[in-house]
Amino acid sequence: MPGGDPARQVVVTGLAVLSALGDGTGPLVEAAWAGKPAFAPVTRFDVAGRRVRHAAHLPGAPRLAAELTRVVGEAAAGAGLDREQAGRAPLLLALHSDTRTAATVAEVGAAVRDTVGLPAVTSTAVGACTASSGALADAAVLLTAGRAQTAVVAAGYLVEPDTYALFDAASALSRDGEVRPFSRDRRGPLLGDAVVAVVLETAGSARSRGVRPLAALAGWGRTGDAHHVCRPAPDGAGLARAVTAALARAGVAPGEVGYVNANGTGSVLADAAETRAMHAVFGPGDGPPVSSTKSVHGHALEASALLEFAVTVESLRAGLLPVNAGYLGSADDCRLDLVLHAPREARPRYALSLNSAFGGANTALLVEAAA
Numbered sequence: 001m002p003g004g005d006p007a008r009q010v011v012v013t014g015l016a017v018l019s020a021l022g023d024g025t026g027p028l029v030e031a032a033w034a035g036k037p038a039f040a041p042v043t044r045f046d047v048a049g050r051r052v053r054h055a056a057h058l059p060g061a062p063r064l065a066a067e068l069t070r071v072v073g074e075a076a077a078g079a080g081l082d083r084e085q086a087g088r089a090p091l092l093l094a095l096h097s098d099t100r101t102a103a104t105v106a107e108v109g110a111a112v113r114d115t116v117g118l119p120a121v122t123s124t125a126v127g128a129c130t131a132s133s134g135a136l137a138d139a140a141v142l143l144t145a146g147r148a149q150t151a152v153v154a155a156g157y158l159v160e161p162d163t164y165a166l167f168d169a170a171s172a173l174s175r176d177g178e179v180r181p182f183s184r185d186r187r188g189p190l191l192g193d194a195v196v197a198v199v200l201e202t203a204g205s206a207r208s209r210g211v212r213p214l215a216a217l218a219g220w221g222r223t224g225d226a227h228h229v230c231r232p233a234p235d236g237a238g239l240a241r242a243v244t245a246a247l248a249r250a251g252v253a254p255g256e257v258g259y260v261n262a263n264g265t266g267s268v269l270a271d272a273a274e275t276r277a278m279h280a281v282f283g284p285g286d287g288p289p290v291s292s293t294k295s296v297h298g299h300a301l302e303a304s305a306l307l308e309f310a311v312t313v314e315s316l317r318a319g320l321l322p323v324n325a326g327y328l329g330s331a332d333d334c335r336l337d338l339v340l341h342a343p344r345e346a347r348p349r350y351a352l353s354l355n356s357a358f359g360g361a362n363t364a365l366l367v368e369a370a371a
Helices: 025-034 063-080 107-116 127-144 161-169 201-208 238-252 266-281 301-318
Strands: 010-019 090-095 121-125 150-157 196-201 213-224 257-261 287-289 348-355 361-369
Touching: 010 025, 010 063, 010 127, 010 201, 010 301, 025 301, 025 348, 063 090, 063 107, 063 150, 063 196, 090 107, 090 127, 090 301, 127 150, 127 196, 127 301, 127 348, 127 361, 150 301, 196 201, 196 301, 213 238, 213 301, 238 266, 238 348, 257 301, 257 361, 266 348, 301 348, 301 361
Parallel strands: 090 121, 090 150, 257 287, 257 348
Antiparallel strands: 010 196, 010 213, 150 196, 213 361, 348 361
8 A cells, every 4th residue: 555554455354255156255266266167048037039048147036135135244244343333334335126026226225224234325336347346446445535444345136137138139148158258269248146245444443353354455446448338449448547557556566466357258359458458567478367257157247346356355365366267279369378277376465356347447456465
């Protein structure tokens, strides 16, 4: 935290996850390290008239409000927060409406707030792929500015028929039932379930409570391309600026980054643009190891960034870098040091988690391993 108060460093003290792999971070990261995707035929709703019939989703019909309430409570408990302490923490949400139950974003947020005992929702982001990374950055700003000592960030998307139909109609989903980031013959993303909650706290607050952080959010950057409503800027300049801003905020040089959990949707244009962004920051040669865990857990829209942040935190803790699954061979426009076939043992101090969204939104989160 260059030039700042070390006691105001932003640390992660609580983390809870529900994904298509199951409950908790364990099943999620085990699958990410093994490169074992969760994609299967959709059974939650009728897809008989769709081009694509695969997603990464849990069995049955979980309710977003109930699952989000549960993971927020688990994250708060994991951070050692009692109800009174949690009640002072601002709540920042990134949500998709639960169309299967006709629950709006506002209704889901109110259910979480009232059940867990948190104060009024500070903000709710609905900007799809960068929604939860933006919420995480907003929470970090509250902490570094001294406006709060602890903040809860939560996100949720459960695969539902409306968005599925839109993506399918736009031919945006992978037709071969796999996501193949940065690979030849890549054909796009597949949707996936995710409900995630993270407790952020100042380092001083965590120390005063005797809580050992899981990791630190050392830096963050947010930019906009203003290039196209759907297509990324081909040169990746906006994402490169977001990465540069995150590194500058932390006073970290590009060469200190030891892993990148890429946005990596498996889309032809997006993966190529993201590769150019990484080349702009790290150079076209020996950059850091890269993988996209969307190749395992799918694209969880508003919850994607927070889910990938969780995978990155747990991978730093374990010293294992996730596999870039679905890979069919080298693509000329995606020359990167990809983690393939097996998890790579490494204990970098810093890792990046990147996300980009329609409309040209880009975010970069710099995660620092716990000391």
